[in-house]
Amino acid sequence: xxxxxxxxxxxxxxxxxxxxxxxxxxxxxxxxxxxxxxxxxxxxxxxxxxxxxxxxxxxxxxxxxxxxxxxxxxxxxxxxxxxxxxxxxxxxxxxxxxxxxxxxxxxxxxxxxxxxxxxxxxxxxxxxxxxxxxxxxxxxxxxxxxxxxxxxxxxxxxxxxxxxxxxxx
Numbered sequence: 001x002x003x004x005x006x007x008x009x010x011x012x013x014x015x016x017x018x019x020x021x022x023x024x025x026x027x028x029x030x031x032x033x034x035x036x037x038x039x040x041x042x043x044x045x046x047x048x049x050x051x052x053x054x055x056x057x058x059x060x061x062x063x064x065x066x067x068x069x070x071x072x073x074x075x076x077x078x079x080x081x082x083x084x085x086x087x088x089x090x091x092x093x094x095x096x097x098x099x100x101x102x103x104x105x106x107x108x109x110x111x112x113x114x115x116x117x118x119x120x121x122x123x124x125x126x127x128x129x130x131x132x133x134x135x136x137x138x139x140x141x142x143x144x145x146x147x148x149x150x151x152x153x154x155x156x157x158x159x160x161x162x163x164x165x166x167x168x169x
Contacts, residue, residue: 033072035094036064037104038163040118058160061120067104071095074124077152090152092128098143120153127153127167
């Protein structure tokens, strides 16, 4: 534990952060899960000028990158009756160590500027679109724990994305 007064002890913020990261890596290795993460590649994507949909060769993604998670909860969506029939959509809530995300290629700028909103990941043989990342814990403005919310991308939405053909309708 760091000292609260002006004196410096051997337990600095760096020491504490390293100990926490080591503990979280150990917990993730023992009881954690992982997802296959795909980073959106805007330069290689062919997008519609008006709609945020892939055209031609479609959206392109780098990956998959195996990203360790401390905990992943998949929630099955409830049936919704619409004009075109019954529709359901699963969602995922995951918790990760920021250190693990950083090792997978995320940076503080990704979190600050929402560069992850077009990313996708595969979990439980389903494709999910990231909707939100939220920092849950910090030490001296250094991120420690991050939560990730995502919603399922249905097969008919994946038809123009070559990397996700396996899951397309």
